[in-house]
Amino acid sequence: xxxxxxxTFLDSNELVLNMGPQHPSTHGVxxxxxxxxxxxxxGADCVIGYLHRGVEKIGENRTYVQFSPYVDRMDYVASVSxxxxxxxxxxxxxxxxxxxxxxxxxxxxxxxxRIASHLVWLGxxxxxxxxxxxxxxxxxxxxxxxxxxEEYCGARLTTHAFRIGGLQYEAYEExxxxxxxxxxxxxxxxxxxxxxLTSNRIWVSRLRDVGILKxxxxxxxxxxxxxxxxxxxxxxxxxxxxxxxxxxxxxDIPTGTNADTYDRYLVRMEEMRQSIRILRQAAANIPDGPxxxxxxxxxxxxxxxxxxxxxxxxxxxxxFIVSDGSTQPYRLRVRPPSFINLxxxxxxxxxxxxxxxxxxIGTIDIVLGEVDR
Amino acid sequence: xxxxxxxxxxxxxxxxxTTFRQQDPRExxxxxxxxxxxxxxxxxxxxxxxxxxxxxxxxxCIGCNLCALACPENLIVVSTERNPETKKKELTxxxxxxxxxxxxxxxxxxxxxxxxxxxxxxxxxxxxxDGAIWDRQMLEEGPKPANYEY
Numbered sequence: 001x002x003x004x005x006x007x008t009f010l011d012s013n014e015l016v017l018n019m020g021p022q023h024p025s026t027h028g029v030x031x032x033x034x035x036x037x038x039x040x041x042x043g044a045d046c047v048i049g050y051l052h053r054g055v056e057k058i059g060e061n062r063t064y065v066q067f068s069p070y071v072d073r074m075d076y077v078a079s080v081s082x083x084x085x086x087x088x089x090x091x092x093x094x095x096x097x098x099x100x101x102x103x104x105x106x107x108x109x110x111x112x113x114r115i116a117s118h119l120v121w122l123g124x125x126x127x128x129x130x131x132x133x134x135x136x137x138x139x140x141x142x143x144x145x146x147x148x149x150e151e152y153c154g155a156r157l158t159t160h161a162f163r164i165g166g167l168q169y170e171a172y173e174e175x176x177x178x179x180x181x182x183x184x185x186x187x188x189x190x191x192x193x194x195x196x197l198t199s200n201r202i203w204v205s206r207l208r209d210v211g212i213l214k215x216x217x218x219x220x221x222x223x224x225x226x227x228x229x230x231x232x233x234x235x236x237x238x239x240x241x242x243x244x245x246x247x248x249x250x251x252d253i254p255t256g257t258n259a260d261t262y263d264r265y266l267v268r269m270e271e272m273r274q275s276i277r278i279l280r281q282a283a284a285n286i287p288d289g290p291x292x293x294x295x296x297x298x299x300x301x302x303x304x305x306x307x308x309x310x311x312x313x314x315x316x317x318x319x320f321i322v323s324d325g326s327t328q329p330y331r332l333r334v335r336p337p338s339f340i341n342l343x344x345x346x347x348x349x350x351x352x353x354x355x356x357x358x359x360x361i362g363t364i365d366i367v368l369g370e371v372d373r
Numbered sequence: 374x375x376x377x378x379x380x381x382x383x384x385x386x387x388x389x390x391t392t393f394r395q396q397d398p399r400e401x402x403x404x405x406x407x408x409x410x411x412x413x414x415x416x417x418x419x420x421x422x423x424x425x426x427x428x429x430x431x432x433x434c435i436g437c438n439l440c441a442l443a444c445p446e447n448l449i450v451v452s453t454e455r456n457p458e459t460k461k462k463e464l465t466x467x468x469x470x471x472x473x474x475x476x477x478x479x480x481x482x483x484x485x486x487x488x489x490x491x492x493x494x495x496x497x498x499x500x501x502x503d504g505a506i507w508d509r510q511m512l513e514e515g516p517k518p519a520n521y522e523y
Contacts, residue, residue, distance in 0.1 A: 062445055065443070065479065066443070066444075066445035066479065067445070068477075069445060069475055069477035069479070070445070150414040150416075150417065151414045151415075151416070152416070153416060154414055154416035154417045154418040154478065154491075155417075155418060155476070158475070160477045160478060163482075168478070168482055169416060172416075
């Protein structure tokens with residue numbers, strides 16, 4: 001994209017426009033350099049790193065247990081999923097497995113977190129496209145989920161809910177009850193959102209056939225999550241490589257056909273419904289038993305490397321850890337879904353109008369904390 | 374009929390009914406914060422406290438330094454002194470830098486005697502940077518939630 005920055009105004013009618021880093025629709029501090037021909041977008045170049053904190057390097061300087069609060073701060077909208085991925089990776093390294101009760105509680109909390117993350121996406125995405133009201137409703141429901149988190153582990157956003165080997169906190173008494181009440185209430189609320197948006201003419205015309213990313217392009221970019229599923233690929237790590245006991249639950253993988261922004265909206269809405277299905281099954285029978293596996297207090301995993309990925313709300317979230325036998329990881333690499341999905345932005349916005357860039361950034365569902373790490 | 378609807382503002386009344394249906398005082402969620410305290414979860418991780426024996430007033434801390442080792446930010450400093458008479462380690466100073474704390478709760482988990490505890494207090498503002506570094510006395514006294522009376 002070097003030639004883009006050098007483009008002068010004398011030899012063309014192209015205009016280079018900086019969108020962000022203080023643009024409300026870039027969901028944080030993303031800067032997009034747009035090359036424009038009038039209202040048409042000729043190319044988009046993302047400038048990232050404004051929120052870089054060196055999380056991977058911090059990981060190399062902390063013990064395995066000490067690093068677990070930091071992973072919450074990458075994708076802070078879905079901190080529970082981040083924690084689960086990290087704990088699973090270290091558990092695989094230690095050859096330990098969380099007990100059944102811990103696994104079920106983990107599934108409940110991560111699925112609640114998936115709904116919370118999708119609610120933030122829906123609210124802000126609708127806000128970007130011009131629908132003001134959904135955000136009030138989605139944040140109202142998210143509040144209920146955060147209350148469950150607060151009751152469970154004491155924090156609402158950066159939860160630090162799981163520990164390596166299981167859970168630190170015993171599930172509080174009304175966890176199952178609260179979850180089921182939330183499910184009942186929320187099932188009706190999704191229909192409410194759909195009534196507001198799904199057949200809304202403005203909503204449909206803003207989203208349909210915008211930001212198309214076909215199956216082969218998804219695979220080329222390594223895009224995962226709802227974007228890949230909207231392109232018609234039935235790929236969900238919860239089904240393909242089950243972890244934390246997901247194979248025991250009955251749920252479907254929603255897919256789209258048109259691979260456009262509207263289909264991605266429908267896929268995420270259906271995903272929330274499937275999460276409710278999983279939550280109902282999980283909350284109905286939480287087994288009794290211990291919540292912590294036998295893991296050493298001072299963790300010195302054997303020399304080796306491990307890659308574990310989970311289906312985070314935004315796509316495949318992977319942790320690659322290299323152990324040299326000491327108390328600290330030799331190398332810790334995170335494969336964040338937002339970072340990799342964001343690469344496809346240039347492909348998706350080419351040829352669209354400048355107003356559609358906002359819709360496409362919204363549909364990728366990025367969290368800059370995770371993109372920049 | 375259309376004319377009558379227009380004349381009697383039926384649409385307006387319908388809309389206002391929906392509005393007033395949402396005005397149920399039980400559903401008002403706004404907290405009048407300083408005068409009305411929010412409900413905090415029992416497991417909330419807030420201001421730290423160093424527990425003392427309620428009867429004798431002596432600290433429960435045994436000076437084992439495990440919290441300082443568990444802390445990812447290394448913000449706890451514990452110093453101890455060996456009592457020449459009883460040959461036991463005794464706590465002398467204990468500092469906790471709340472400005473760097475992310476309230477992950479690892480120190481609390483590490484404590485073998487439940488001396489260090491993260492309480493439900495969340496008002497941590499201070500006027501200076503030094504004020505955020507809490508010494509043993511402040512930690513033992515525990516948080517003093519401000520009382521705002523109007």
